[in-house]
Amino acid sequence: MLRAAAAAEQLAILALARADSVPSFAADGALSPPEVFSQQLVTGLSNGMIIALIAIGYTMVYGIVELINFAHGDLCMLGAFFALTAVGAFALDGASGAGGVVGLVALLVATAAFCGALNWSINRLAYRPLRSASKLSLLVAAIGASFVLVNLGLFWGGLPMEVFAGGTSAAAPKAFPALVEPKPAFTVGDVIVSRPDVLVLAVTVPLMLALTWLVRFTKLGKAMRAVAQNPVAAALMGIDVERVIGATFFIGGALGGFATVVYSIYNQTVGFQMGYRMGMDAFIAAVLGGIGNLPGAVLGGLVIGVVRAMSDGYVEARWTNAIVFGILILILVFRPSGLLGAKLREKV
Amino acid sequence: MAAARRNPWVPVAGLAALAAWPLLEPALPAWLQLGEPLTEVFVYAILALGLNVLTGFTGLLNLGVAAFAAIGAYAYSIATCEVYPFQLGFWPALAVTGAVGAIAGFALGAPTLRVRGDYLAIVTLGFGEIVKDVLVNLDAITKGTQGINPLPPPSILGTPLEARGQYWLYLGFVAATFLGVRALERSRVGRAWISIREDELASRAMGIRPDRAKMLAFATCAALAALSGALLVSRLSSSGEPSNYGFEVSIIALCIVIVGGIGSVRGTLLGAFVMVGMNSIVLVRLTEVLGSGAEGMAAAAPAADAGAPAHAWHFVRTWAHNVLLTPTNWKFLLFGLALVLMMIFRPQGILPPRAVHEDPPAPAPPGGGEAHA
């Protein structure tokens, strides 16, 4: 009842933004040609890759401390605000050519570092004291942390900077400059792949490969897998469990930082309540794939991205959230441990 | 253990003080005119008592309790508002609301019986979102974002109640809910709930049917939440818009339960006064007090915007004016910190549930030494 006005305002603006970018094919009632389907598929896959990157942050943390890190989406929101501040402070939106690319890379790395450090700190301050508490306590603390971050986002949005529209309406969504212009990069048949689509691929795929390498082949990755399986045994083998958990939070947060920059460029709007939406999509993706399972998170992200795009295109955008949550509920009812998740058995 | 008996006069005195408050109000200074916000506290208290049944007793974390309040609010609005043909009175409409709420509870509870722990939390969260979206999207029925109004005020025997009467009526509802929830807690129903929370497998092995118990908990929670929604809108004479019943309301309810003492009926009641009091009384009053100061800032702010190089002090001052100096802008921080700090330092809440509910039977059989201390 408290943030009603702000939320409605934001909903309206987001709906307008969507209406511009996503043509409604259902409106004219005609059967959609296959290119339209393919076009929605491209949009869906791009969004799906972003969602997947955020979902990895959920799934890594869940795998290691069995916590749904509720604050993860809001962490990404703060990352977007950080990026927007940096864009304003260093006038990155004016740069072009090689300078623009360097600026973009610097922005990505800085935001990732910011989000990683923030996630590490949240773990240190809020979750670490609760290591021996019940899972429910941990989840409640994460919800609390999420609310704190949302409030910090509200404060941040009130900064009197030009990129925040002077900060006079702290709660209002802010425009994020199109650092990569939404122009066609190339076409496949009649399907246009835009430059932001290419950006998404260029950022997400190498990161996922790097993460796979890290988890499979490095000492840290081995330690992470050991802690995920049995923290006590890992500690007995001389692994510094807290350090590994901290590293996991940092890496998960950093991936979220990369994702949030790409997301902001792709969608061109940021607001202090965006974390909730981003977090939900990513979390559902993680659950869909079986939480704790890295390839599952990527698969789940792609599925959610495509389902959203198809629902926007073929049903109606206003029903998309309901459809996505409906899918979540159905999956949990029929396969409570996700598509790729292993069945858990209670020890008696 | 049982020596920690509470003084039975504490609740009676509390109730008496609350009941007497409206009579004292004319003699009190303006900042103590609390009838309005206290009525809001009562509405939240009923919502939180319902949530306490599901989350506190049964251990099922529900992050979408506001959806049940929304369903109740809209059921009540549609049942009573003159723009619909039903036009039931206050009491019949409340009965309908309770029934609709219970059905909604079953509808969410039944498919999610197999979903456990934190997954259930997310499903309930999703349910909250779906309900909100559906209420907006079905605008032909719910009037969408306009909300439904006007609604008839609460009444007794056909006599509409003014503010003071509503205050007493709602206080009565809180007292009745309190007694009802406590009666359930201290019966086989509550025992089944608590045993499921403590160890579902062991309670199953003792012949408890968790599915039934969970469904009852869902229905009770939903019916009480729906009741609170109906009471909220009948007082405001408008359903408001669906986004009023968002995640934030669910979290406030959860905060109440957790800060008060999860699973504790008295604690939940106290939590409602602490948390909603903080939100609707302290922050609002502070904002009013600071309002004049912020006006002064406002006078300075445009100059800072117009002036060429934004001086650091101007920057901070404008920022403060924009958001920081409005205490209501701090509420998320407050609720968030309350959750985190409670979890770390006092996870059992301010008034944790009493460990012991059932006394041994009064007539001490021979041989067995008397057990109550």
Place this chain on the structure above:
Amino acid sequence: MSAILEVKDVTMRFGGLVANERVSLAVHPGEIFAVIGPNGAGKTTLFNAITGIYEPTEGDVLFEGKPIRREWTAADRVRGLAVGATSAAAAVLALNATALWTAAINDRYVMGEPFPWGGALATVPATLRDAGFWPTWFAAAAAFLVGRLAFGAIWRAQRRTPDLVARAGIARTFQNIRLFGEMNLVENVLVGMDQHFRSGYWACLFRTPGFRRERGRMRRRAFELLQFVDLADEAAEPARSLPYGHQRRLEIARALATRPRLILLDEPAAGMNPAESADLMKLIRRIRESGVTVVLIEHDMKVVMGISDRIAVLQYGKKIAEGTPEAIRNDPVCVAAYLGTEELG
């Protein structure tokens, strides 16, 4: 003699791990039957398979000659169809909610005038017709299928749940004590008595006279059970504050509260001193005298040899011997199985 509990060729497999392999037991009414074997022999797994916590990979568990398992009855078929039909109706209503409401209410109601209730339902068929045959029926069919499948899935998951087994008359205790720690002793026992309560939700909510009478009766009975296991002095303590041996006896009282005909005790003497286990033996005999058949898993050979009528020995998931204490003590195979770990008797 007909067995009260018959375990027939039960195999429990977890992935590649075989916890029980073709184990067969027959327990006779009024017996005290012990299951012994080294750690990891699959004794607790067998208990879990009997009480419905696990579903045997192969084999059957018969209680009083019948399997404890829900059968798919005509009532279940009707229930399944009803769930399917309800979801189908809900889906059709949900998809056409706006049109139905508009036709039935909005188009026909003029504010201030009496509403023609009679015609409201009559608009439904026409509205559904206008909605188009295929979308409506497709949605109905899909929702029916989902509802029916969900019912089936939930039913299948609940064919043989521990609560069903408990209600059929088999009670158990747990090796790693699973009491309700925050509840006091009386309440713990009352949880076990839950299935024998008759007052329902509303009676509990309004504290009807019948509820109060039943509550008094049940409390007295719970207290008697606590006296039976000699815990009456601590009746008002929370369970978690009890010493270990007392917790084991409280678990037995809680299990007896379900009024079982067969009780499974999983290492009841674990953590007890000699005096306590001597008391325990007396208690187990008294349980048998009250007409309850006892099956126990136990490592304390003094207890096992002292009270059992018959003993079965498990090793590596297989039953390697069965017989009277005397026979087991002299069985070279059993002695070999225990050699170096414990001494038989």
